[in-house]
Amino acid sequence: MRLPCPICGERDRREFYYKGAALERPAPDAGEAAWDDYVYLRENPAGDTRELWYHDGGCGAWLVVTRNTLTHAVIGAELASEAKA
Amino acid sequence: MADLIAKLxxxxxxxxxxxxATLVEVVPVALTSVSPLKGAEKDLSKAMTKAHGVGFPGPNNSNGDDAVRAIWFGRxxxxxIGPAPDSALVKHAALxxxxxxxxxVCLDGDAAESVLARLAPVDLRHSVFGLGQTVRSQLGHMTASITRVGENAFQxxxxxxxAKTLVHDLKTAMVAVDARG
Known part of the structure; x- marks a missing residue:
């Protein structure tokens, strides 16, 4: 598996650390239900999924990687600092 | 105060x-981490060029030579690498x-590419990784910075x-490549 780091280029999976689903953080006053959802509840999608990866063995950037859980295709990656959730 | 002994x-x-392949230690006068302040990358590059003759390098690249070198080191x-940083840089960057x-260390020789091919998960052949190009990647299990500083030489x-693991891993790979003939 290779991930296309927007800074370094295409790199081997072992350079990266996996974090989890890329979610939009609720506002501080969004309420208990929204925060419960954000902290504990996850989708288990069959298809395209957006996840956070850290390029610790490379440039040190956090990435949002889009990949397909059915085909294992890696569709793309963008910097987490520039990504819209 | 105790008489401390400086060790490389x-x-x-x-x-x-x-x-x-040969492996030697390189002893730089100074190493300084340079991180541009937000939006100050162009001004920093100008200040670096004026003070040290090397601009701020883009991703996977380096500028300069053995005397003064600026290598890309991450996002x-x-x-x-070389002189202590000029005070003019402070305005544009965190140092x-x-x-x-x-x-x-510097790995040099005809077998250098083959040695690194055993340890790093990136393509470092001359055709895709020319003089002055650099990567932040891994060497064995360590995060490393690898720069081509000569035709067959890598910093x-x-x-x-x-350090000890680095030398051990490189030595093991050098022996293995040599054994293949």
Whole structure:
């Protein structure tokens, strides 16, 4: 598996650390239900999924990687600092 | 105060010469981490060029030569190797002294590419990784900075605490490549 780091280029999976689903953080006053959802509840999608990866063995950037859980295709990656959730 | 003895990171480990590859320690005068302040990358590059003759390097690249070299070192991050940084840079960047924090070695020779091919998960052949190009990647299990500084020469940097592992891994690969003939 290779991930296309927007800074370094295409790199081997072992350079990266996996974090989890890329979610939009609720506002501080969004309420208990929204925060419960954000902290504990996850989708288990069959298809395209957006996840956070850290390029610790490379440039040190956090990435949002889009990949397909059915085909294992890696569709793309963008910097987490520039990504819209 | 106690009489402290300064030791190089690879003290007693290098130099090595095995088959068609040599490994020597490089001792820079100063290493400085340079991180541009938000939006200041262009001004920083100008200030670096004026003070040290090397601009701020883009991703996977380096500028300069053995006397002064600026290598790309990560996202919004470069390493100035050589002189102590000019005070003019302070206006545009966060600077930290890294001089004793890194083990710096140079792997040279016809077999250097083959040795690194056994350890790093990136393509470092000359056709895709030319003179002056650099990567932050892994060497074995260590995060490393690898820069081509000559036709067959690579500068390799890892955290100083990993110097012994660095030399051990490179030596093992050098022996293995040599055994293949």
């Amino acid at each position: 990171p690879c003290d007693g480990l290098l130099p090595l010469s095995i088959g068609k 919004a991050h470069a390493l100035l 930290t002294d890294q001089t004793d924090a890194w083990a710096v 390799i940097m890892v955290f100083r605490s990993m």
